[in-house]
Amino acid sequence: MTGFDIDLGPLPPPVEQDLIWANRLWNALRLEGTNGGVWDYPTVGRYQRTGGNELTLIEIHASNKLDQIGASLWNKHDWVCLLAYAIGWEVVSDQVRKADTIVVDGEANEPNLEDIGSVMVCDCGLIYSLQGSDSTNLRLNISESGECLNSNCQTILPEQHRGVLNVVDDSVLLAKMDAQEQLAIAIDEDDYPLPPVEVLTESRSEEE
Numbered sequence: 001m002t003g004f005d006i007d008l009g010p011l012p013p014p015v016e017q018d019l020i021w022a023n024r025l026w027n028a029l030r031l032e033g034t035n036g037g038v039w040d041y042p043t044v045g046r047y048q049r050t051g052g053n054e055l056t057l058i059e060i061h062a063s064n065k066l067d068q069i070g071a072s073l074w075n076k077h078d079w080v081c082l083l084a085y086a087i088g089w090e091v092v093s094d095q096v097r098k099a100d101t102i103v104v105d106g107e108a109n110e111p112n113l114e115d116i117g118s119v120m121v122c123d124c125g126l127i128y129s130l131q132g133s134d135s136t137n138l139r140l141n142i143s144e145s146g147e148c149l150n151s152n153c154q155t156i157l158p159e160q161h162r163g164v165l166n167v168v169d170d171s172v173l174l175a176k177m178d179a180q181e182q183l184a185i186a187i188d189e190d191d192y193p194l195p196p197v198e199v200l201t202e203s204r205s206e207e208e
Helices: 016-028 073-086 171-188 202-207
Strands: 038-041 045-051 054-061 090-092 098-100 119-121 127-129 139-141 165-169
Touching (some): 016 073, 045 090, 054 073
Parallel strands (some): 054 090
Antiparallel strands (some): 038 045, 119 127, 127 165, 139 165
């Protein structure tokens, strides 16, 4: 039980990948008292980090129309609330400072039909794919300049992925980070063999 009423409408409940993604993303938002970093959720609005484990809905940018799969603004907001509850966060819903019907997803952020199905694997491990508006996967808007969402990566995404909604799979990046962490621990504990160092003998040196 969540302790509050939610209505997801046609949206599926968050899955494990959503929990990992949200935990990484929201914890990456800077924390400065109640004026922390912001996260824009297309077709819903703007959330701000206002506490250690707290997000506040501060702006709504959505119409009262249902989207292509029949989900409303409030279905999507309740999905965020359920996602937050699952990872020990709280969402404040009654501190909205601005609300309008300017949809920041709209069709303008949809990928071109000829680009649907395009996949880009970034060097850092994030996988970007272009899916249509009927996708049940969470889609994130990529900036017009196309910077990778990984703040430690300098890669610029291909043109068709820029300025449009992308499904972002971070499972490979997370596996890579976990492997690097385990490797570092193993090396610190002298529990990981270092690669052999080739020693040139005098006769081999002469041959070369």
